[in-house]
Amino acid sequence: MGKRLLAGLVAVFLLTAGTMLVTPNAAGQAQRVRVEFWHAFRGALGEVLEKTVADFNASQGRYQVNPIFKGSYPETMVAAIAAFRAGRAPHIVQMFEVGTATMMAAKGAIKPVHEMMREAGVSFDPSIYLPAVRGYYSTAEGRMVAMPFNSSTPVLWWNKDAFRRAGLNPDNPPKTWPEVRAAAQRIRAANAAPCGFTTAWPTWVQFENFSAIHDVPFASKANGFEGMDAELQVNSPLHVRHLAMMADMIKEGSFKYGGRDAAGDALFPSGECAIITASSALRARVVREAKFAWAATYLPYYDDAKGAPKNSIIGGAALWVMTAPQRPVEEYRAVAEFFRFISAPQASARWHIDTGYVPITFTGMQVAETAGYYRQNPGTDIGIKSLTRTIPTRNSKGLRLGNLPEIRVIIEEEMEKAFQGQQTAKQALDSAVRRGNAVLRRFQQQYAGQ
Amino acid sequence: MTRRAIFDNKLLPYLLLAPQLAITIAFFFWPAGQAIYQSVIRQDPFGLLTRLVWLENFRNVLGGPFYLQSLRTTLLFSGAVILVAMTAGLLLAVTVDRQARGAGVYTMLLMWPYAVAPAVAASLWLFIFHPAIGILGRNLRAVGIHWDYLLDGRDAMILVILAAAWSRVSYNFIFFLAGLQSIPRSVLEAASIDGADSRRRFWKIVFPLLSPTTFFLLVVNVTYSFFDTFGVIHSLTKGGPGKATETLIYKVYVDGVVNLDLGGSAAQSVILLLAVIALTALQFRYIERRVHY
Numbered sequence: 001m002g003k004r005l006l007a008g009l010v011a012v013f014l015l016t017a018g019t020m021l022v023t024p025n026a027a028g029q030a031q032r033v034r035v036e037f038w039h040a041f042r043g044a045l046g047e048v049l050e051k052t053v054a055d056f057n058a059s060q061g062r063y064q065v066n067p068i069f070k071g072s073y074p075e076t077m078v079a080a081i082a083a084f085r086a087g088r089a090p091h092i093v094q095m096f097e098v099g100t101a102t103m104m105a106a107k108g109a110i111k112p113v114h115e116m117m118r119e120a121g122v123s124f125d126p127s128i129y130l131p132a133v134r135g136y137y138s139t140a141e142g143r144m145v146a147m148p149f150n151s152s153t154p155v156l157w158w159n160k161d162a163f164r165r166a167g168l169n170p171d172n173p174p175k176t177w178p179e180v181r182a183a184a185q186r187i188r189a190a191n192a193a194p195c196g197f198t199t200a201w202p203t204w205v206q207f208e209n210f211s212a213i214h215d216v217p218f219a220s221k222a223n224g225f226e227g228m229d230a231e232l233q234v235n236s237p238l239h240v241r242h243l244a245m246m247a248d249m250i251k252e253g254s255f256k257y258g259g260r261d262a263a264g265d266a267l268f269p270s271g272e273c274a275i276i277t278a279s280s281a282l283r284a285r286v287v288r289e290a291k292f293a294w295a296a297t298y299l300p301y302y303d304d305a306k307g308a309p310k311n312s313i314i315g316g317a318a319l320w321v322m323t324a325p326q327r328p329v330e331e332y333r334a335v336a337e338f339f340r341f342i343s344a345p346q347a348s349a350r351w352h353i354d355t356g357y358v359p360i361t362f363t364g365m366q367v368a369e370t371a372g373y374y375r376q377n378p379g380t381d382i383g384i385k386s387l388t389r390t391i392p393t394r395n396s397k398g399l400r401l402g403n404l405p406e407i408r409v410i411i412e413e414e415m416e417k418a419f420q421g422q423q424t425a426k427q428a429l430d431s432a433v434r435r436g437n438a439v440l441r442r443f444q445q446q447y448a449g450q
Numbered sequence: 451m452t453r454r455a456i457f458d459n460k461l462l463p464y465l466l467l468a469p470q471l472a473i474t475i476a477f478f479f480w481p482a483g484q485a486i487y488q489s490v491i492r493q494d495p496f497g498l499l500t501r502l503v504w505l506e507n508f509r510n511v512l513g514g515p516f517y518l519q520s521l522r523t524t525l526l527f528s529g530a531v532i533l534v535a536m537t538a539g540l541l542l543a544v545t546v547d548r549q550a551r552g553a554g555v556y557t558m559l560l561m562w563p564y565a566v567a568p569a570v571a572a573s574l575w576l577f578i579f580h581p582a583i584g585i586l587g588r589n590l591r592a593v594g595i596h597w598d599y600l601l602d603g604r605d606a607m608i609l610v611i612l613a614a615a616w617s618r619v620s621y622n623f624i625f626f627l628a629g630l631q632s633i634p635r636s637v638l639e640a641a642s643i644d645g646a647d648s649r650r651r652f653w654k655i656v657f658p659l660l661s662p663t664t665f666f667l668l669v670v671n672v673t674y675s676f677f678d679t680f681g682v683i684h685s686l687t688k689g690g691p692g693k694a695t696e697t698l699i700y701k702v703y704v705d706g707v708v709n710l711d712l713g714g715s716a717a718q719s720v721i722l723l724l725a726v727i728a729l730t731a732l733q734f735r736y737i738e739r740r741v742h743y
Contacts (some may be wrong), residue, residue: 010611078707085497104711106496195582256582260690272582406709416691419601443709446494 006421032064033334035091039067040076040317044284045150048354049396050395055340063334065092067114073099073317081323084109086264089322094149096317097136098404099294103226103320104145105402106445111321113339114147119329120336128343132311132387137318140225141414145337146318150351152281153312153383154205156180160293163272165192165280174275175295177245184254184275193274195256197249197314200264200278202257203408204315205299206242207234210249212396213299214238215307219440224400225270227382228444232436234411235429238305244425247418257419260412279315282385296382298389310396311389349373358383402443458605463484480724485494488716495710507717514699516693517718524697527611528675534615535671536664541623544652545624549632557627564620575613576686599687603694604689610695613686622667629663669733676726698722 017280025220043051046069053067060374063328070076073096080093103110116122126144132153137146160170166187174180184196199205218236221230240386241244249255256273258264265314268276269289276282277299285296301308322334341347348364353373368374374381390396411432419427489507493500511517531588546556563571581587581598590597599605641651657664680699683689688717689696689704698718706715 074708078710081495081710102495104688106494108498108500186714257601258582263600267582272581403709403711406711409704409708413690413692414600420603420691422692439709446492447499 006217011127021400025043027237028340032331033062033149033328034064034066035058035331035334035338036075037065037092037094037319037338038070038080038090039093040070040096041150042069043199047356048283050370051346052342054337054349058339060337061135063337065334065338067123067387072231084322084324087325089324091322091327091331092319092338093322094317095146096373097398098317098408100137100146100398101160101402101404101443103227104139104400104442110145110324112139112143113147114143114145116321116332117336117339120333122333122336122340123259124340127300128363129178129367130358130360130362130384130387132392132398133314133360134398136314136393139334141220141267142299145306146320149317149342150281150355150357151314151316151360151387152279152357153314153387154209154277154295154299155294155382155386157268157276157278157294158269158300159193159280159290160290160295162187162193162271166190166274168249169268170293176298176303177242177300179273181245181249181254184249185209188254193271195267196254196272197274198256198258198264198267198277199313200258200282202260202264204279204410206246206415207239208306208399209299209312210239211243211308212311212313214305215310215393216305217395219401222394223398224402225394227395228402228440228447230401230440232407232433232440235426235433238302240429241417242302243418243429246415247421249397250419251421256418260409272318280358280386281316281356284382294404296379298382299436309389311392312386313396313398314358314387323328336402356380358387395424400449401440402446403439406439410439451603475527483722485716485719488712489720490713490725492713495712502712507580507713508721511582511714511717511721513708516696519693520698520701521662523607523693523695524676524699525677527607527614527695527697528672530611531614531618531675531679532668534611535675536622537620538615539620539667540620542623542625543626543630546627550721557624560623561620563616564624566617568617568678569685571617572685572695575609575616579609599691601691603691606695610679610683610686613677614682617673617682619676621669625663625667667735672733686713698701 019348024382035055039049041048050067053065055065067091070079073094074092077095077099080090080095082281083089089109091255108259114126115161116126126138129144129148130151130354133148133151134144136286138144138146156173158173163170163183166183167190168183174183180197187193187196208218211223211234216236217233219230219232219234246255250257254262256267257271258267264276265285267273268278268282269286271290280296283296298309299312319339321332341402342351343361345361345363345367348359348361349367349371352359352364353369359368365381392398414423414428414432414435420427423431466633490502490504491500492503492507542560546553546560549556555556561613564714566574576584577585579587581591587597596602597605599609637659638651639654641655676697677699679697680703681701683695683697684703687695689700699722702715702718702722705711705718709715
């Protein structure tokens with residue numbers, strides 16, 4: 001009885017689901033090859049993304065890309081994983097940069113972009129992509145496995161009005177960490193703002209990019225690019241010194257901790273904090289909300305550290321191609337054509353200007369430059385300048401560490417305990433390395449015997 | 451004509467049970483079975499490589515320093531939420547019960563918070579207590595109290611306890627009120643005539659007669675504080691700072707969904723499953739005996 005009822009329920013469900021899938025597209029486009037694109041952009045960014053996709057669909061008559069919003073980055077990732085396990089993975093999924101190693105290790109689940117482009121016979125020149133962007137999503141041999149999409153990099157934003165009130169030169173932003181500290185102290189002493197300095201994305205900015213800029217390893221094996229047996233190295237003397245300095249700044253009141261991930265963002269446009277280290281993609285929000293004069297510059301560094309400053313590394317997301325049982329070649333070709341479309345100079349420049357993310361290609365940057373965009377909007381090119389400041393070294397190519405989201409949280413947890421005075425900077429980072437390595441070993445074991 | 455309370459049809463009882471059984475199997479036994487299976491294997495997130503590891507996941511979970519810490523956090527959190535939510539509910543119910551006029555209005559107003567979704571409730575608390583943008587948070591700092599739940603584990607704990615308890619006060623209130631109203635007036639009047647003052651009447655008559663309600667609410671509140679407070683914690687602190695507000699349920703989520711450690715997360719689910727079975731058995735065996743119906 002129960003079985004029959006269950007069977008009935010299943011039948012009804014399947015019928016409904018089937019109808020829902022068929023109805024909206026049944027008319028007119030039956031002959032088009034359709035591919036699904038799962039993404040994590042809502043609001044203004046989501047609109048730009050959907051417009052880009054609509055432009056592609058309108059540009060030709062053979063292929064149709066359907067963008068579907070799946071929630072935040074981690075939610076999109078989990079949704080794609082669950083769909084893959086059910087044999088119904090989307091063709092394209094937007095995946096945040098920290099998921100790179102996880103995706104790359106899932107060899108049967110993804111189709112490397114270089115391979116797909118070759119099989120589809122679509123011309124593909126990796127050298128048009130910015131090296132700092134390309135490197136992050138390439139194998140150790142330099143083959144691109146994912147298509148760069150939205151990339152940003154951390155920069156320093158400062159409030160010129162607060163600088164003026166504190167008697168600082170508003171056109172001379174702090175370049176080194178000691179200068180940042182001095183400026184923040186000055187701002188507090190003059191009460192030019194309720195808070196001197198804050199940071200968003202604590203791990204990404206203060207550890208991942210900090211390591212790249214100072215040309216010190218975040219992890220061994222070229223930050224994991226050369227093997228899954230990499231170990232964290234964020235307890236070096238320079239890292240300890242930096243965390244200790246930030247803890248001191250908290251104690252003296254010149255640094256206000258804004259929380260994990262993007263939580264700190266809010267403190268700058270509101271005028272609360274006069275200096276922030278945050279994503280270059282914060283620009284849209286600053287333009288909209290800030291009621292004061294502001295500008296952005298490179299991330300600060302320690303000028304007594306050898307080799308500093310180097311290029312910073314990216315954050316953001318890339319597009320991954322996923323496999324499914326019996327997926328027709330024609331559908332991969334559709335994806336390949338879509339990738340070629342978004343990498344074209346015009347589309348790349350449009351994306352850059354509309355979203356505030358860096359252009360993924362040099363040609364896109366040139367289009368924006370020729371159109372006078374950087375001249376009319378000073379500071380919009382600081383992200384690109386920071387990413388292309390030097391040629392990426394082994395330490396500034398990016399990170400290739402499994403379960404990096406978990407490692408980011410571990411570092412934030414230990415950092416928070418150091419900020420509360422529960423442990424010293426050295427203890428915090430030793431503990432972060434120990435816990436992070438356990439996470440890396442678990443990841444390595446999952447793929448052992450592959 | 452004889453009335454018989456049994457069915458002739460042998461199939462009918464099964465047919466009547468079928469929907470409930472189907473739901474139980476599909477939404478309880480099947481996922482629970484999956485969790486048990488997942489807890490003894492090690493697998494990459496995509497399910498490409500699977501290896502049987504028996505109890506290694508359990509060893510990792512129980513051997514790590516953070517599980518015990520999370521258990522302590524959970525006990526502290528749940529205990530405080532239950533205490534605050536039930537005391538406040540009872541206090542409000544007693545007050546409204548005494549109120550002759552406008553009791554209906556108070557009841558309605560006090561019920562409203564129950565209609566607020568946990569995530570929305572958490573946002574409201576955030577706007578009150580955020581150290582930089584919250585109304586009360588700023589003022590606390592202005593008068594010299596160092597309030598910062600983003601960095602201070604104790605402050606964060608206080609905040610999630612308040613937010614979680616607040617959502618639950620209404621529910622407790624309405625049940626306590628119903629319980630109070632079902633206490634016969636004659637008993638109370640008799641006690642008054644015997645010379646018992648109001649405090650004595652409460653502890654000697656009202657409170658014992660309320661015990662079925664209290665017991666019911668205790669069970670429901672334990673379940674709530676253990677398993678339904680995810681939304682509040684997720685919206686307010688995400689388990690931080692450090693791991694100060696990471697309860698067992700939140701840890702299952704973090705390890706499974708964020709960290710993609712499916713085996714470890716499944717092992718924790720199985721442990722929780724066993725704990726719930728044990729807790730329920732204990733509750734009904736020992737506490738229920740002391741309850742007067």
